[in-house]
Amino acid sequence: xxxxxxxxxxxxxxxxxxxxxxxxxxxxxxxxxxxxxxxxxxxxxxxxxxxxxxxxxxxxxxxxxxxxxxxxxxxxxxxxxxxxxxxxxxxxxxxxxxxxxxxxxxxxxxxxxxxxxxxxxxxxxxxxxxxxxxxxxxxxxxxxxxxxxxxxxxxxxxxxxxxxxxxxxxxxxxxxxxxxxxxxxxxxxxxxxxxxxxxxxxxxxxxxxxxxxxxxxxxxxxxxxxxxxxxxxxxxxxxxxxxxxxxxxxxxxxxxxxxxxxxxxxxxxxxxxxxxxxxxxxxxxxxxxxxxxxxxxxxxxxxxxxxxxxxxxxxxxxxxxxxxxxxxxxxxxxxxxxxxxxxxxxxxxxxxxxxxxxxxxxxxxxxxxxxxxxxxxxxxxxxxxxxxxxxxxxxxxxxxxxxxxxxxxxxxxxxxxxxxxxxxxxxxxxxxxxxxxxxxxxxxxxxxxxxxxxxxxxxxxxxxxxxxxxxxxxxxxxxxxxxxxxxxxxxxxxxxxxxxxxxxxxxxxxxxxxxxxxxxxxxxxxxxxxxxxxxxxxxxxxxxxxxxxxxxxxxxxxxxxxxxxxxxxxxxxxxxxxxxxxxxxxxxxxxxxxxxxxxxxxxxxxxxxxxxxxxxxxxxxxxxxxxxxxxxx
Numbered sequence: 001x002x003x004x005x006x007x008x009x010x011x012x013x014x015x016x017x018x019x020x021x022x023x024x025x026x027x028x029x030x031x032x033x034x035x036x037x038x039x040x041x042x043x044x045x046x047x048x049x050x051x052x053x054x055x056x057x058x059x060x061x062x063x064x065x066x067x068x069x070x071x072x073x074x075x076x077x078x079x080x081x082x083x084x085x086x087x088x089x090x091x092x093x094x095x096x097x098x099x100x101x102x103x104x105x106x107x108x109x110x111x112x113x114x115x116x117x118x119x120x121x122x123x124x125x126x127x128x129x130x131x132x133x134x135x136x137x138x139x140x141x142x143x144x145x146x147x148x149x150x151x152x153x154x155x156x157x158x159x160x161x162x163x164x165x166x167x168x169x170x171x172x173x174x175x176x177x178x179x180x181x182x183x184x185x186x187x188x189x190x191x192x193x194x195x196x197x198x199x200x201x202x203x204x205x206x207x208x209x210x211x212x213x214x215x216x217x218x219x220x221x222x223x224x225x226x227x228x229x230x231x232x233x234x235x236x237x238x239x240x241x242x243x244x245x246x247x248x249x250x251x252x253x254x255x256x257x258x259x260x261x262x263x264x265x266x267x268x269x270x271x272x273x274x275x276x277x278x279x280x281x282x283x284x285x286x287x288x289x290x291x292x293x294x295x296x297x298x299x300x301x302x303x304x305x306x307x308x309x310x311x312x313x314x315x316x317x318x319x320x321x322x323x324x325x326x327x328x329x330x331x332x333x334x335x336x337x338x339x340x341x342x343x344x345x346x347x348x349x350x351x352x353x354x355x356x357x358x359x360x361x362x363x364x365x366x367x368x369x370x371x372x373x374x375x376x377x378x379x380x381x382x383x384x385x386x387x388x389x390x391x392x393x394x395x396x397x398x399x400x401x402x403x404x405x406x407x408x409x410x411x412x413x414x415x416x417x418x419x420x421x422x423x424x425x426x427x428x429x430x431x432x433x434x435x436x437x438x439x440x441x442x443x444x445x446x447x448x449x450x451x452x453x454x455x456x457x458x459x460x461x462x463x464x465x466x467x468x469x470x471x472x473x474x475x476x477x478x479x480x481x482x483x484x485x486x487x488x489x490x491x492x493x494x495x496x497x498x499x500x501x502x503x504x505x506x507x508x509x510x511x512x513x514x515x516x517x518x519x520x521x522x523x524x525x526x527x528x529x530x531x532x533x534x535x536x537x538x539x540x541x542x543x544x545x546x547x548x549x550x551x552x553x554x555x556x557x558x559x560x561x562x563x564x565x566x567x568x569x570x571x572x573x574x575x576x577x578x579x580x581x582x583x584x585x586x587x588x589x590x591x592x593x594x595x596x597x598x599x600x601x602x603x604x605x606x607x608x609x610x611x612x613x614x615x616x617x618x619x620x621x622x623x624x625x626x627x628x629x630x631x632x633x
Contacts, residue, residue, distance in 0.1 A: 059226055059239060063201025066220030067162060069247030071176060071210060073256035074282075074485055079172050080211070082162040086138040088146065089131035092123060094155030101153060102134065108149060109135055109142045118300055122181065136163070136299060164204070164298055168256075170291030171263055174319040175254065175421075175483070177209020178294035198222050207297065210250065210483060213421050217487055220247035251486035253282035261611040262287045265604040269594055271572075272320035274466035275587040275608060278577065280500050281470070281479030283419070284585060285608065288320040313567070321462045323425050326590060328454040328465060329546030329597070330387045330633050331573045332408075334472065334516050336395060336452060337380050339407040341512040345398045348515055351379040358393035360445055367393050367449055370547075370633055384519035385528045387545060387633040389453050396452020401443055404451060405431040410506055411468040412478070413460060419481045420498075427464050430457035455549055465575060466588035473542070473577035473586045475513055476506035520544055521580045524602075529633045530574065533602035539613055540580040543605065545597035545633045546573030569593040574601035578609050585612050597633060 071080035088109055095101050102119075105111060111134060119134040138146075143158055150157070164179050166172070182190070182205045190196045190205075198221045199205070205219070206212035223244030228237050262273045262285045275285040296305050309317055318324065340346035356374035357366040369375070369389040375382070383391035396404065409415065414429025428434075430451065432443040450456030460468075463481065471478045480503045487496040520542035524534030529545040548571040572594035577586035587605060594600035610616040 059228055064223035064225050064242075064244045065162065065202045066198075066222055066244035067246040068164060068179075068204075068220065069218040069490075070249045071218075072249065072251050073254045073259075074252060075255065075257075076251075077256045079168060079252070079254075079256065080164065080166050080176055083165055084160055085136060085163055086143050087133045087159050087161050088135040088138055088142075089133050089157060089159050090119075091131045091155045101156065105134070105146075105153065105156065108145045109138065111135055114302060118302075121300060131157070131159070133161075133299070136161075166294045169293045169295065170316075171260060172254075172256075173209075173291035173294045174288040174321065175209055175252075175286045176294065177211040178207055178297045179204045179211050180207045180297055181205075181300065200224075204298075208423070209421060210252070214250055214484065217250065218247040221245040246490050249488040249490060250484060251488060252483050253277075253284065253485045254286060254483065255284050255612075258608065258612055259285045259287060261617075262604070262608050263289065265607040266591070269600070270314055270320075270592040271590045271594065271601075272324060272462040273587060273589045273604065273608070274321050274463050275585055275612075276466050276470040276481055278470035278474035278583050278586045279479070281481050281503075282485065283481055283483050284612070285587070286321055286483070288318070288322070288324075290314050290316040292316045319423065320590070320592075322419070322421060322423055324461055324590070325425060325427055325459040326461075326571055326573075327456075327548040328458060328460045329548035329571070329573050330389075330454060331465060331544050331546035331575045331588070331597075332454040332458070333384055333387060333392055334520055334544055335408060335411060335413075335468065336392050336399075336404075337384060337516050337519070338472075338508065338512055339399060339404060340380070340395045341509065341515070342407060343399060343403050346380055346395060348380055351377050351382075352391055352394060354378050354388055354390040356390065358390045358449070360397065360449070365446075381515065381519045381522065384516065384544065385522040387523075387529050392452045393449050396448050397445060399448075399452075401430070401432060401448045401451065404448070405429055408458075411471055412464060413458070413468060415464075417463055417467045417481050419463060420483055424463070425461060427461050428457060428459040454546065462588045462590045465573075466586060469575045469577060469588055470586035471506065472513070472517070473583035475510065476508040478503045478505070517542055517580065520577075524576075529598045530602040532598070533574075533606045537606070537609075539578060539609075541576055541578035541609055542580045542583075543574060543576035543602060545602055546575070547571070547596050547633050548573060550593065567593055570595055572597040572599075572601040574598075574605050576602075576605045576609065578613060585609065 068082055070078055070082075072078055088105070090098070090101070092098060102111065102116065115135050119132060122132045138158065146158055166176060166178065182199065182203055186205055187196065190199060198219065200222045202219070202222060206215040211218065221244060224242045226239040226241075228239055258275065262275070266273075266287070266289050270289055272289070273285060273287040274283065276283055292309055301309075337346070341348075354369060354374035354376060356369045356372050358369075359366050367389070370387070374390060375386050375388045378386070378388045378391050380391075382388065408429050414427055416424045416426045430447070435441055435443050435447070435457070447456055451458050467478075467481050470481075479500060482498060484498050488494075489496075521540055522528050523543050523545065524530045524537070524541055528534070530543050533543070534541065550568050550570060570593070572591040574589045574597045575587065576589075577583040587608065589601040589605045591600045591604070
């Protein structure tokens with residue numbers, strides 16, 4: 001059987017072959033065309049974007065923290081400075097497994113549970129992509145050990161940082177304050193003020209005291225360093241450098257030696273002392289006892305130390321000089337005497353017979369003098385020297401609260417002094433209007449009697465009382481109290497001085513001032529309530545003792561200090577200025593629960609004056625509950 005022969009169609013085969021070949025070429029061309037389009041897109045349209053990413057991998061922008069300015073006393077003693085140390089820092093968004101990384105790091109560096117806890121707190125408080133410290137103050141051995149294993153820990157590095165230190169610890173704590181980590185509200189405020197860039201890489205800001213009030217001067221401006229890095233993130237070379245601007249140094253008006261003498265003179269007592277140069281308003285000493293160690297707060301205080309400070313019955317975190325409000329006691333009697341002379345309610349020769357008590361007309365209630373049998377015949381001069389309560393009961397009644405309020409307000413009572421430190425309170429100078437608003441009650445004559453000896457509604461801060469004393473010492477001419485003496489710019493070697501213009505002049509009668517000031521000198525001489533404090537002084541100084549009740553006494557009840565719990569005993573006050581004829585220093589001293597101003601507060605003032613005027617070192621400080629007897633005011 002024969003099969004038909006099929007002839008091969010070469011033309012058709014060639015056609016299909018060529019068709020398939022054309023389709024393949026077309027497909028390949030399409031792919032190349034797509035690649036070309038993609039290449040043009042990447043190299044043209046997206047060039048800047050990917051170039052930035054590439055540069056970001058190769059170039060690192062490193063913030064350069066400025067040196068924070070130093071804080072020094074008026075003689076150049078350093079009160080706050082910086083020192084370098086190594087820190088181990090982690091950038092959380094560059095670490096894939098944070099917990100495992102920290103576990104591995106702890107094999108190279110001593111990372112304690114407290115460090116982990118502090119790091120977690122810093123992460124919670126951090127609101128920008130920045131490196132956070134997990135261990136400060138690394139040893140050289142720890143630095144070397146980590147550096148050898150650096151390649152294993154992307155996002156972790158050792159950095160050299162400047163740390164703030166307060167070398168005198170609690171001595172200047174309420175004055176200098178401290179710095180701490182920037183929190184969310186502070187960061188928002190910096191951004192609102194367009195200052196956030198100045199804080200890149202630093203993360204610290206002034207929290208209290210001088211550190212806070214002069215933050216803009218102290219901090220400086222951050223710099224930027226552009227560096228080339230390798231695949232491991234290590235610096236290869238510096239491409240450009242914009243150096244930071246260091247903060248300014250602050251010279252304070254404080255005399256550190258005088259401050260130390262004042263601190264030592266308090267011994268174990270709590271209290272405050274503020275000393276002012278009445279001729280220009282410079283604060284020479286600013287003491288609040290007890291204090292605290294501000295170094296504890298820089299990187300966040302631990303729970304144990306915080307609980308110890310916050311729960312202490314001595315309230316060491318309270319700035320008593322600035323924020324403590326106390327009844328002024330008899331320290332206001334010189335101002336009451338001036339008010340009596342000013343409103344013609346008293347003359348230098350006017351005198352009373354003091355039976356040891358005072359009663360309002362038609363009232364059986366007796367307001368008792370501190371001296372049971374009275375002081376006999378008392379004129380204005382003697383009323384200050386012996387601190388006669390009866391004299392001022394009558395004077396207050398005749399003046400009335402409106403005159404007292406108006407006159408005392410001129411001296412700054414019931415107002416903030418305007419000192420260059422945040423947190424000051426205004427105290428209280430009561431009036432009829434105040435009582436109606438505060439207590440919804442009318443003002444009574446008995447209220448005025450109590451105010452007349454500083455035991456009523458009136459409240460003062462030690463700073464306020466020192467300020468008023470300085471105005472009195474300077475014959476009614478007032479300068480605003482201030483702590484800044486000079487700003488020094490390290491960068492341009494310039495100085496900036498604060499204005500020291502007269503704030504106001506009370507234009508008081510000079511004869512009235514002379515009489516009151518001479519009576520205050522009599523307080524420190526034989527027969528005066530502070531005679532023991534003034535004994536043997538080679539200079540003449542003026543003063544006034546004061547005792548402020550902490551708890552009220554019932555009619556006929558007598559105060560016996562030994563039977564009263566220590567925390568409820570009277571506060572002791574003393575105001576002073578010296579030399580009496582040309583005052584260079586005025587002060588107010590408060591000793592909480594110290595008893596009598598004559599036996600506790602006045603000796604502290606004497607030691608401070610001796611050092612200031614004679615450069616004399618203090619004798620042993622008074623112990624708690626020491627010094628009994630003597631005058632009762």
